[in-house]
Structures are given as C-alpha cells and as structure tokens.
Amino acid sequence: MYSQRAVRPGPLVAPVNGPRPFDSARVARQLVLPEFGEEAQRRVAGARVLIVGAGGLGCTTAPLLAGAGVGTIGLVDDDVVELSNLHRQVAHRTATVGRPKVDSLAEALEALNPGVRVNRHQLRLTAENAAELFAEYDLVIDGSDNFDTRYLTDDAARSHDMPAVWGAIQQYSGQLSVAWHRYGAGYRDVFPEPPVAGIDCAQGGVLPSLCGTIGSLLATEALKLITGLGDPLIGRVLIYEALHARMQEVQVLPQETGEREVTHA
Secondary structure, rough: OOOOOOOOOOOOOOOOOOOOOOOOOOOHHHHHOOOHHHHHHHHHOOEEEEEEEOOOHHHHHHHHHHHHHHOOEEOOOEEHHHHHHOOOOOOOOOOOOOHHHHHHHHHHHHOOOOOOOOEEEOOOOOOOOHHHHHHOOOOEEEOOOOHHHHHHHHHHHHHHOEEEEEEEEEOOOOEEEEEEOOOOHHHHHHHOOOOOOOHHHHHHOEEEEHHHHHHHHHHHHHHHHHHOOOOOEOOOOEEOOOOEEEEEEEEEEEOOOOEEEEEEE
C-alpha cells in the first residue's frame, strides 16, 4: 500500500512590492484570516492565472479568483453563450446569449472587480498555441469538457514546470486534483488512456450546483498554490458524489510506479 505525505511546495508567486496593490476594504475578510494577511494578499495580487474553459467550472472559478484579487486572469474558450448554458454557467447572462463566452465572462469579472486585468483568448487551445499562451501565466486551471484539451493542458503545464489545477463534472459527480509534475502525478498518471466514451452533458445532463461545488474547490486550490497555504491536492484526486453527499480521495503515484490507494474522507 502506498502512503504519501502531503506535499506543500511553498508559495508559487512572489509578493508584489511597493504601495498596496489591492483595495483593503474589498479583501478585508481575507486579510484577517490566520496565516493569510498582507503578504499573502500581495502574492494574490501578483498572480497570473489562466483558466481553460469559460463554461460551468470557469463561471464559478473565475469570479471567485477575481473577487479574491488575483491580478491577472486569462480566459481561453472559442465557444459562444447558449440559452442551455445558463442554468449552470451562472456568470453569463440572458443578454449575452450568442456572444463569445470569453467576452461575457470577462465583462462579469470586470464588473465584479475593476482592479483585475482580464485577458480574453477567444480560441481553442491547440498544440500550436499552448506553449506561447502558457508562458504568460503562473498556473493554469483546466475546466474544459474533453480529454484532448485536458491532456494538452497537462502536457503544456509540464513543459513549463507549472501547476495545473483540473476538474471535471458529469451528472451528479465531480472530481478535481492538482497536477504538478515536479512534485507528483499529473493528469496522464490518473488517466493514461482516455476512458471509454460515455454520455456528454447534453445527453446525460448535469446538476447545476455541482459546477459551483467543484469550481469553488478549484479556486481554493489555486489560492493555496499562489500563497503557499495548506496542502494542495498534488498526487490526490478528490471525488464528490452529490446525491449521497460523500467525498472520496484517491492517491496517485506517477505512472512509472502506478500504485494507487483509495481512502474515504
């Protein structure tokens, strides 16, 4: 059996120096957190986070990071807002149906926190553009809805030695982890081969609040990595079953070893 100690790699982002780069009133409830304070907030203000996917997960994760004061948020998506998106992609609005998702979500973030810089990348992530795009950021959050993009994100993050916080949802369950190859397993170690194709969201549906649950956890992992607080989900996959309100943790080693241990939280 494999027992792994929690990996705590330290803060990912250096604190911004000089005058306060944030509005103290806006983030007052963070500043008073134990172990947080001004230094952690300066790290948040200096962070550059790329979010792949402006759908259900991105629409939860991005506003939470903007509200927390992340300095730069990049949005990657080539899709447009559809009416069927709105029950779970809650940062979009009826008025933005038909518009690019990156524009709709960017406007929501800018309205929430005008001090955050939002980069709009209206494109599909490909092997040709990933390297240049990832070089602009400190970490990536993968909220995409297909395995090709998830594998590409994992590969690009590995080549840049940066953490990739990834999540996925289907019907009533979701999962998430942190892939940082310097410290532990990546996405390909969890899924060496794409699982047998199943039903997608349009066919099988998805509980809208599940997007909020998993998206919030993705934002939490990103903030932990940025500030160095807590123990990130490196080498661990957290699985949430909404119907039974249960969480399960799967520990994963890099592919060379391939051992796994399942523990119940």
